[in-house]
Amino acid sequence: MADARYLVLARKWRPQFFEDVVGQEHITRTLKNAIGSGRIHHAFLFVGSRGIGKTTTARILAKALNCLSSESPTTTPCGTCENCTSIGRGTNIDVIEIDGASNNGVDDVREIRDNVRMVPSHGRYKVYIIDEVHQLSSGAFNALLKTLEEPPAHALFVLATTEAHKIPATIISRCQRYDFRRVGSACLVELLRKITQAEGIQANDDALYAIARAAEGGVRDAESILDELITYCQGEIRFQDVFDALGLVDWRALHDLCDAVLRQDVVRLLTLVDEVVSAGKDLSQFVQEILRYFRDLLVCKTADAAELLHLPEDELREVRQQAAGFTLTNLIRLVEQFAELTKGFDSQLAQRIALESMLIRISKATAEVSLDTVLEKLLLLGAGGVALPAGTTEIVAPPAAPGSAPPNPPEAGPGEWAPPAPAPAIKRLTLNPAHVANGWRAVIESAREISLNLGVWMAQGIPVALEDGIIVVSFPSDCQPAQAYVQRPENVDIINEILAGRFDNVTGYRTRLEAPAPTPVEERSLPDSEPASGSAAYAAVDPEKAHQALEDPVIAKVVEVFKGRIAEIRPLRPTEQ
Numbered sequence: 001m002a003d004a005r006y007l008v009l010a011r012k013w014r015p016q017f018f019e020d021v022v023g024q025e026h027i028t029r030t031l032k033n034a035i036g037s038g039r040i041h042h043a044f045l046f047v048g049s050r051g052i053g054k055t056t057t058a059r060i061l062a063k064a065l066n067c068l069s070s071e072s073p074t075t076t077p078c079g080t081c082e083n084c085t086s087i088g089r090g091t092n093i094d095v096i097e098i099d100g101a102s103n104n105g106v107d108d109v110r111e112i113r114d115n116v117r118m119v120p121s122h123g124r125y126k127v128y129i130i131d132e133v134h135q136l137s138s139g140a141f142n143a144l145l146k147t148l149e150e151p152p153a154h155a156l157f158v159l160a161t162t163e164a165h166k167i168p169a170t171i172i173s174r175c176q177r178y179d180f181r182r183v184g185s186a187c188l189v190e191l192l193r194k195i196t197q198a199e200g201i202q203a204n205d206d207a208l209y210a211i212a213r214a215a216e217g218g219v220r221d222a223e224s225i226l227d228e229l230i231t232y233c234q235g236e237i238r239f240q241d242v243f244d245a246l247g248l249v250d251w252r253a254l255h256d257l258c259d260a261v262l263r264q265d266v267v268r269l270l271t272l273v274d275e276v277v278s279a280g281k282d283l284s285q286f287v288q289e290i291l292r293y294f295r296d297l298l299v300c301k302t303a304d305a306a307e308l309l310h311l312p313e314d315e316l317r318e319v320r321q322q323a324a325g326f327t328l329t330n331l332i333r334l335v336e337q338f339a340e341l342t343k344g345f346d347s348q349l350a351q352r353i354a355l356e357s358m359l360i361r362i363s364k365a366t367a368e369v370s371l372d373t374v375l376e377k378l379l380l381l382g383a384g385g386v387a388l389p390a391g392t393t394e395i396v397a398p399p400a401a402p403g404s405a406p407p408n409p410p411e412a413g414p415g416e417w418a419p420p421a422p423a424p425a426i427k428r429l430t431l432n433p434a435h436v437a438n439g440w441r442a443v444i445e446s447a448r449e450i451s452l453n454l455g456v457w458m459a460q461g462i463p464v465a466l467e468d469g470i471i472v473v474s475f476p477s478d479c480q481p482a483q484a485y486v487q488r489p490e491n492v493d494i495i496n497e498i499l500a501g502r503f504d505n506v507t508g509y510r511t512r513l514e515a516p517a518p519t520p521v522e523e524r525s526l527p528d529s530e531p532a533s534g535s536a537a538y539a540a541v542d543p544e545k546a547h548q549a550l551e552d553p554v555i556a557k558v559v560e561v562f563k564g565r566i567a568e569i570r571p572l573r574p575t576e577q
Contacts, residue, residue, distance in 0.1 A: 010051075010223040013195055016079050016088060018060055021053050022191050022219055023183030028057070030178070032075040035064055040073065041176045043148050043157040047164040048180025051220030055097075057180075058129045058158040062095045063087050065156070066123030073124065083123050094120040100132040100161075109136070109143040116147060116155045125156050133159040134166035141168050148174045182217025185209060185310060191219065192226055202236035203229075209310040210242040239312055249276060249286050254293040255318060261334075261363060262325045269359040273352065283351045284342070291338040297323040298331045328449065334362060428504040433466040439503065440471060446498045454494065457485040461511060471499070471509040483511050545569050 015021045018028040034040055044061075046054040060077070063084045067077035077084050086092035098112070112128060120126040130136075136144070148157060148171065159175060161167060189208045196203045211229070215222035225246065229237050232245040243250055253272060260268040276286050299308050300323035305316060323331070337358055345351040431439045440463035448455025460482040461473040475483040485491065499506045549555055549566055 008224070009195060009199075009227045010220045013191075013223060015053070015056050015060065016063075017077065018057075018064075018075065021057055021060070023187045024053055024057065024180055027178045027180065031057070031061055031064075035073050035075050038073075040065070040156070042151050042155065043175040044159065045164070045167070045172060045175035045177045046158060046160045046180060047162075047177060049162055049182060049218065051218040052180050052183060053219060054160040054180055055129065055131055058127075058160060059087055059090075059095070061158065062092075062125070062127040062129070065125045065127065066092075066094065066120075068123075092122070094123045094125070095127045095129065097129045097131065100130050101135045104136045104140055106137065106139040106143050109140040113143065113147045117152055119154055124154070126154055127156050127158065129158045129160065131160045132162070133171075134161045134163045138168075141171055145170055145174070183219055184217070185212040188212035188215060188217075188219065188222050189310075192222060195223070195226065196237075199230070201230055204236075204238065206239040206312040207237045207242055210239055213310075214242060214246060214248070239315075247281065247285075249281055249289050251293075251315060254289060255322065257290065257359075258293070258297070258322045258325075261359070262322075264363045266360055266363050269363060270356055273356055273359070277348075277352060283348055283355065284345075287338065287341045287351070287355060291335065291342060293319075294331065294334050294338060297326065298328075298335055301326070301328050301331055328452075337362065428502060430505050431466060431503045436463045436466045436471055439463070439506075440473065442502065443495065443498050446502070447494060450494055451491075454485070454491055457482040458495070461486065466506070469505055469507040471506060473509055473511045474514045475511060477513050480513060483513060487511060 018032055021028050044058075046058065048054055063077040063079070064075060065073045066083045066087070067074055068081040068083050069078035079085075079088070083092060083094075087095050090097060096112075098108075116126065116128070118126070151157065157175075159167075159171070164172070164177075189205065189212050192203070192208045192211060193205075196208075207229075211222055211225050214225055225242075226237075229241060229245050233241050240250075242248070253276065257269065257272050259265075260272065277283065296305070296309055296311075296319050299305050300320050305311075305320065309316060309319070311319065326334075341351070341354060341358060345354065440458075440461075444455050444458045447458055458473075460479045461475045463471055464474045465472040473486075486495070496508050499508065549569060555566075
């Protein structure tokens with residue numbers, strides 16, 4: 001009865017051949033080619049996170065070198081001979097597995113150095129597999145150096161580690177390095193499906209993808225989670241069972257939290273946090289789940305969510321609905337803020353306070369006047385434009401001078417091509433040359449909604465003029481990559497389309513390089529007839545006029561936010577009236 005003990009899935013389904021190793025084809029192919037060509041190195045360094053096949057691959061390599069079914073090393077060990085079976089069990093005397101964490105002293109390495117000269121007993125190679133090799137002491141590494149550089153012809157070393165940066169460069173330079181990757185969700189699901197079918201367990205794809213996501217690319221973690229779920233469910237494994245068995249926060253709580261953020265319901269947000277704490281959930285894990293959830297919203301906002309998220313249809317539908325309530329900029333900001341909360345905290349209480357404070361802050365953010373909004377209104381006022389309601393990016397040109405006729409767009413002659421008329425819902429504006437900077441800024445905001453990179457590169461240029469319907473954008477000499485990116489054909493099409501949709505007197509743009517950087521239009525010096533900033537004209541301001549100016553809520557808010565004062569009150573120039 002003692003021989004019938006249960007064998008966990010991670011050991012039962014441990015790969016025995018190169019073809020069975022999941023997600024590491026770039027390594028198994030190289031090792032098989034080396035064995036087939038006889039170019040077998042004497043030392044290997046296997047680098048990668050836990051549970052993705054480092055030690056397993058080292059054992060398979062030892063089998064390939066010592067299999068008795070072949071006269072020489074083979075890429076396809078039989079798996080049935082005495083050497084193959086004993087290596088698989090970890091009992092072969094010629095394949096020595098050493099735990100670097102507990103055998104990390106100089107004396108342990110000296111013992112290896114003394115024994116490595118002895119020829120193998122039953123195989124062709126004596127293989128030393130040192131796991132967690134980064135935990136060896138500096139003295140142990142020094143004792144290993146010479147042996148690792150010039151071992152006997154029958155000796156081969158495999159060093160496995162999860163932290164390659166802790167290994168001395170002198171050791172790394174003596175090894176062939178192989179970097180193991182985290183395994184993708186699709187590969188893990190295929191492996192889990194194979195195991196459940198062989199074990200006679202019912203599990204739908206939604207549940208298998210949830211297991212793969214929880215494992216975060218670790219094969220052993222995925223098999224251990226599946227083992228736990230088989231015991232928990234005792235039948236069919238469903239999507240919700242993964243959350244229940246692993247103690248993860250239910251997705252419904254994450255949906256509720258997202259709804260509360262959109263509704264700015266602080267009470268509900270604090271209640272949700274209290275419910276999670278009262279249920280004994282780990283707040284660090286809860287923050288990780290929130291971060292993952294908002295990352296999913298970001299994916300829904302920017303890409304094909306079905307291809308990337310692998311969620312059940314009803315969950316995917318709800319995530320898409322939630323994503324529609326946020327702007328792309330808000331989602332990026334939220335993901336960055338929740339990522340900051342994943343950093344270590346001294347206590348559960350400290351993390352709870354930090355989480356609650358952040359949830360309150362993001363809920364009240366829309367009720368506050370942001371600095372960006374104030375700056376935008378300030379620029380509009382300084383340029384003589386009309387400030388629009390919050391959330392609008394159009395720049396309205398000031399009214400024409402009295403007696404002047406409104407400009408009419410040229411009409412296409414017979415047989416000439418005319419651009420299609422804009423949609424009736426969009427009102428195109430006439431861009432005044434004095435406001436070209438504000439107009440270009442609005443174009444950047446529209447481009448950023450289409451391509452974040454394009455908006456970033458465009459912002460490095462400075463609009464300097466409007467010439468014959470063409471916006472001239474100048475880039476400093478050290479921003480040549482930005483100019484080249486903005487001039488790519490696909491980006492030219494995007495910008496021209498935005499310009500045509502916004503302005504009725506702008507047909508395109510052109511760029512140029514200048515050194516030093518030009519001065520923006522709105523920052524150019526005033527005419528000589530007007531006093532410059534800092535002159536005596538600013539020294540005294542009529543208190544009554546200052547009081548009247550502060551009655552304007554926009555001006556009052558600017559003064560309040562910048563902690564400033566009114567330095568000058570001057571009449572509008574004729575071109576601004």
